[in-house]
Amino acid sequence: MVKILTLALAASSLSWSASPQAPALNxxxxxxxxxxxxxxxxxxxxxxxxxxxxxxxxxxxxxxxxxxxxxxxxxxxxxxxxxxxxxxxxxxxxxLTPNKEGFSLKLEYQGRSVEAGPDGASLSLASGLSLTAAPVFKLDLADPSSFAAVKPTDLDGRVVIAQAPHRGLKGIQAAFHLLSDAKPTLLLLVGESEMLGSGERLVDASPDSASARQATPRVAVHSPALSALFDSLPPGAGTATVTLTAPEPLKTxxxxxxxxxxxxxxxxxxxxxxxxxxxxxxxxxxxxxxxxxxxxxxxxxxxxxxxxxxxxxxxxxxxxxxxxxxxxxxxxxxxxxxxxxxxxxxxxxxxxxxxxxxxxxxxxxxxxxxxxxxxxxxxxxxxxxxxxxxxxxxxxxxxxxxxxxxxxxxxxxxxxxxxxxxxxxxxxxxxxxxxxxxxxxxxxxxxxxxxxxxxxxxxxxxxxxxxxxxxxxxxxxxxxxxxxxxxxxxxxxxxxxxxxxx
Ligand SMILES: [Zn+2]
Missing domain, CATH: 3.40.630.10 (Zn peptidases)
Known part of the structure; x- marks a missing residue:
């Protein structure tokens, strides 16, 4: 089975007993x-x-x-x-194998700006991506009530910025459901995570396949300076912007x-x-x-x-x-x-x-x-x-x-x-x-x-x-x-x- 972050298992308390006259196999x-x-x-x-x-x-x-x-x-x-x-x-x-050379990111908010390069970045993209001062929407996964009223369309065309998932964040499941119906330009995850892989992934290569086209590009960055600026952002659509260059991935x-x-x-x-x-x-x-x-x-x-x-x-x-x-x-x-x-x-x-x-x-x-x-x-x-x-x-x-x-x-x-x-x-x-x-x-x-x-x-x-x-x-x-x-x-x-x- 596929591994997910949280497992909640407990013994079933159902009881069962064989019927008194067990039917037979033909x-x-x-x-x-x-x-x-x-x-x-x-x-x-x-x-x-x-x-x-x-x-x-x-x-x-x-x-x-x-x-x-x-x-x-x-x-x-x-x-x-x-x-x-x-x-x-x-x-x-x-x-698709991420090509991190040439990757750069800048988050700007109220005159402050933090930049990040290939170190500590994990990319998951089907093609190259270039954004200039793209509007940001912050999803605070630590506080699901902060986005309870958000609709998927509120995220469309924006860079959704959120904490990199880790144990203890209460809003992961709710954010997952919200994002599955939304069309953000990019999902930018900030901070350390036990869930971030190499960004390598396999997609259906047939021309009629939707899997490569539909997946939201995802970038995760582990940088204390970026995390600090993220923490200062108000939840939702604010005035922060992201400028980003991510090269085309290698395709095998x-x-x-x-x-x-x-x-x-x-x-x-x-x-x-x-x-x-x-x-x-x-x-x-x-x-x-x-x-x-x-x-x-x-x-x-x-x-x-x-x-x-x-x-x-x-x-x-x-x-x-x-x-x-x-x-x-x-x-x-x-x-x-x-x-x-x-x-x-x-x-x-x-x-x-x-x-x-x-x-x-x-x-x-x-x-x-x-x-x-x-x-x-x-x-x-x-x-x-x-x-x-x-x-x-x-x-x-x-x-x-x-x-x-x-x-x-x-x-x-x-x-x-x-x-x-x-x-x-x-x-x-x-x-x-x-x-x-x-x-x-x-x-x-x-x-x-x-x-x-x-x-x-x-x-x-x-x-x-x-x-x-x-x-x-x-x-x-x-x-x-x-x-x-x-x-x-x-x-x-x-x-x-x-x-x-x-
Ligand atoms: Zn299995």
């Missing part, structure tokens, strides 16, 4: 679940999360090896290739790949509709320097989801009869760099989005040592209750001995933190299923394959297999829940996708 479900093997999951993950793949960074040779491995397993299962290049959906991306092209296989449905009508099961096969690569182990193996995040997709693919490929709808098995690149692979897929779908009835995304399904306490025989869905997929997973879990529950603290908060979000944005009922939202080695060097509970992972994958078969065989499609207060935008997207038919 013959096809028994055969499919019988083909899911803990030892094979272990073998798969010990390779995918091995040091040889060097943390599967996007882009990296290790990621390419992982893609070839996943494709080879789809090939062995006899599945139809679903990409534009065999099992691969090739994505032309461009890496890369080809990245989603890995895709299809199991054609058996029903003459329903086979042109699709059920997706997805996971991200990338992780965060290697630590730049230091002694000893520097490889972020990402066994649980999200090697576990990836090998589960592969295992489900081979188990379902042999289903007789085949499921009625077509099943799409897909692993995404670049989730850790901002859900790049799923974003790319939603912008360039291989199967019509309007005929894609659901996406079940798998994340962190291997480790049971959650920071919430041990999670054996349990699984949780993000956005639990947003769509009828929740009910289907609960039902499939009851048939396979997995308690599928709503984690009160994490369920809604984590909905946007994985690849399901990009498909939900397109209107498709899409959730992420996980076992542990947070665990001791999350994004750490110790996330290694030896720490995974394989028999539990197989159990959870069996529940997922049964849920996929239920969705694939049911002529009724999963629906967003109109009674849930978080689903309005997804319902709207669903209606747009289906030509106004709710």
């Amino acid at each position: 013959a096809a479900e028994r055969a499919v679940t019988g083909r899911i093997s803990a030892s094979r999951l272990r073998a798969r993950l010990s390779f995918l999360a091995s040091d040889a793949l060097q943390g599967r960074d996007t882009p990296s040779p290790g990621l390419d090896v992982a893609a070839e491995y996943i494709a080879s397993e789809f090939r062995r299962a006899g599945l139809e290739p679903g990409g534009n290049d065999g099992y691969f959906q090739t994505a032309s991306m461009v890496q 092209p890369f080809t990245l790949r989603n890995v895709v296989a299809v199991l054609r449905g058996s029903d003459p009508a329903l086979k042109s509709t699709y059920v997706m099961v997805t996971a991200h096969y990338d992780h965060i690569g290697m630590k730049k320097s230091g002694e000893g182990d520097r490889i972020y193996n990402g066994a649980n995040d999200d090697g576990s989801g990836t090998v589960s997709v592969v295992e489900l693919a081979q188990a379902l490929a042999a289903a007789r009869p085949r499921p009625r709808r077509s099943l799409v098995f897909m692993t995404f690149f670049g989730e850790e760099k901002g859900e790049l692979g799923s974003r790319y897929y939603a912008a360039h779908p291989l199967f019509p989005l309007a005929r894609t009835v659901a996406d079940l995304n798998l994340e962190q399904v291997g480790r049971t040592d959650s920071t919430d306490g041990p999670q054996v025989g349990t699984a949780s869905l993000t956005g639990f209750g947003y769509s009828t997929l929740s009910d289907i997973l609960v039902k499939a879990g009851k048939l396979t001995g997995v308690k599928v529950y709503r984690n009160a603290e994490a369920s809604d908060a984590y909905f946007s933190r994985s690849d399901n979000q990009k498909l939900a944005d397109a209107g498709i009922p899409a959730h992420t299923l996980c076992v542990a939202f947070d665990y001791p080695d999350y994004h750490g060097l110790g996330d290694e394959w030896q720490k995974v509970d394989y028999s539990n992972m197989a159990r959870v994958d069996r529940a997922v297999a049964v849920a996929l078969m239920m969705v694939a065989d049911d002529p009724a499609t999963p629906r967003w829940n109109p009674k849930n207060s978080h689903t309005a935008r997804y319902l709207k997207a669903f209606e747009q996708l289906h030509g106004g038919q709710p």
Whole structure:
């Protein structure tokens, strides 16, 4: 999953008990679940999360090896290739690397002026930028009430200046929401931050892509003199101005790949509709320097989801009869760099989005040592209750001995933190299923394959297999829940996708 600044997790207090007369699996479900093997999951993950793949960074040779491995397993299962290049959906991306040479900035207010150069500056820009005495709008993240009445349009065409985010600033979330609907010329962050990266980022290079054009240019500067002048500015639109020169970034092209296989449905009508099961096969690569182990193996995040997709693919490929709808098995690149692979897929779908009835995304399904306490025989869905997929997973879990529950603290908060979000944005009922939202080695060097509970992972994958078969065989499609207060935008997207038919 994607890392964010604040994590607020607590144990769920839901209780659950098995129904007195547990219903049984049908013959096809028994055969499919019988083909899911803990030892094979272990073998798969010990390779995918091995040091040889060097943390599967996007882009990296290790990621390419992982893609070839996943494709080879789809090939062995006899599945139809679903990409534009065999099992691969090739994505032309461009890496933007800031060019700090020649960068200069001047903040002026009431006759005072502070200048800053490349030292201590972090740039995130899609193209060069030059501003002369541009008007400033101060967002004081320490005091969210100071901008509670501000509208997104108040920020349009201005340089928004704010504190660089760090723990303890109360207004980060509110500012994020405000900025997501605004069109400022530049976002200028002042001060030290634990969140500032190198400014490098990957964007979709296709000519029709909006991602490169729409992102707000962002500059962060760590300078005590600048921070002092920032502190003296009144909140809102004042008389301060910014003059800035930022050179064009360096652009390096890369080809990245989603890995895709299809199991054609058996029903003459329903086979042109699709059920997706997805996971991200990338992780965060290697630590730049230091002694000893520097490889972020990402066994649980999200090697576990990836090998589960592969295992489900081979188990379902042999289903007789085949499921009625077509099943799409897909692993995404670049989730850790901002859900790049799923974003790319939603912008360039291989199967019509309007005929894609659901996406079940798998994340962190291997480790049971959650920071919430041990999670054996349990699984949780993000956005639990947003769509009828929740009910289907609960039902499939009851048939396979997995308690599928709503984690009160994490369920809604984590909905946007994985690849399901990009498909939900397109209107498709899409959730992420996980076992542990947070665990001791999350994004750490110790996330290694030896720490995974394989028999539990197989159990959870069996529940997922049964849920996929239920969705694939049911002529009724999963629906967003109109009674849930978080689903309005997804319902709207669903209606747009289906030509106004709710
Ligand atoms: Zn992840």
